[in-house]
Amino acid sequence: MKTIFITGIAGMIGFHTAKKYHDLGWEVRGIDNFNDYYDVELKRERARLLSKLDIGVDNCDIRDIYKKYSDRKHVVDNIDVILHLAAYANPRHAMEEPQHYIDTNITGTQEVINFAEKCNVPVVYASSSCVMHGQPLPWNEHDKGAHQNNPYGWSKWVNECQFSHSNIARTTGLRFFTVYGPYGRPDMALFKFTDAIVEGTPLTLYNYGDMKRDFTYVDDIVQGITLVVNDIFEPSGTSDGVRHEIYNIGYGEQVQLMDFVKAIETELGREGRYDMVPPHPADTPETWADTTKLQKLGYKPTTPISEGVKHFISWYKEYYNVN
16 A cells, blocks of 8 residues: 655645545545644644544644654655645735745745655655746746746745755656635635625726636646656656656636636626726736646546536535525
8 A cells, every 4th residue: 555645735635635545545644734824724624524534634834844754764664655735825925925935835845855855755746837927828848937926936936946956766746727626725716706706795806807717626636646646656767767747737728717707606696796906916817738748647637617616616505504
């Protein structure tokens, strides 16, 4: 039985991925620091659900991972792969409190690298589509990061540099595109728009609503992760076995922001009120993933926004007891 160790296991992607690997018969364990950037109770609920599956969730900051686990031989010797998802996210918030993104995303990631080197195991880690800001669309893995317009974006670009120059033999970075789904983050558009419509408050729509996103349902993200984790165990690469890869994980289609809003309104059965505002300096007008590289591993996203939003709203109504 293989063991996967997940940082940020009580986050949305970590939670869904942990359940998937449990279903696949892996031993799953991980850490989360349960910070209060958004509703801690939502994180604790994810952790409670994982504990019911006998998935170990330790309260630990990634900045302390090496100190806490490097001398625990039973941990170090029994990890087959690390999935590093822990990070401060949200480009807009990064403009307000950049130090969090330096301390956690960069300094914390270096501690994860140190720990992985101690364990001598491969690492799959979260990057972001933000590293490709300013490049021609659709974005692909050959585009080099050079135009990040916020601390979150450049912290993830630094992560790619950290791993590619580490002593870990095999690493793979995943450039996620606008992930959404049940148990999602309350600071993201789907959650915020749903809250606003339910509460009868205006939806803040940047760039006057004229934006396009490659929205990716969380189950499709997990599909991509499992394919990449499987691939990282393969011996292909340079003659000495060293391999550092980057993959986009997106749905592969652009969706107008207003179409996304309309899908939410349809599922809630009510219309929202809009507060149209100028562009936010941390935003990019459009994202679009070229997933050709990941498709070669068998990637086939299956959830369009009509279905993905439906699943989220169904969960939201049950979780928050909304009629």
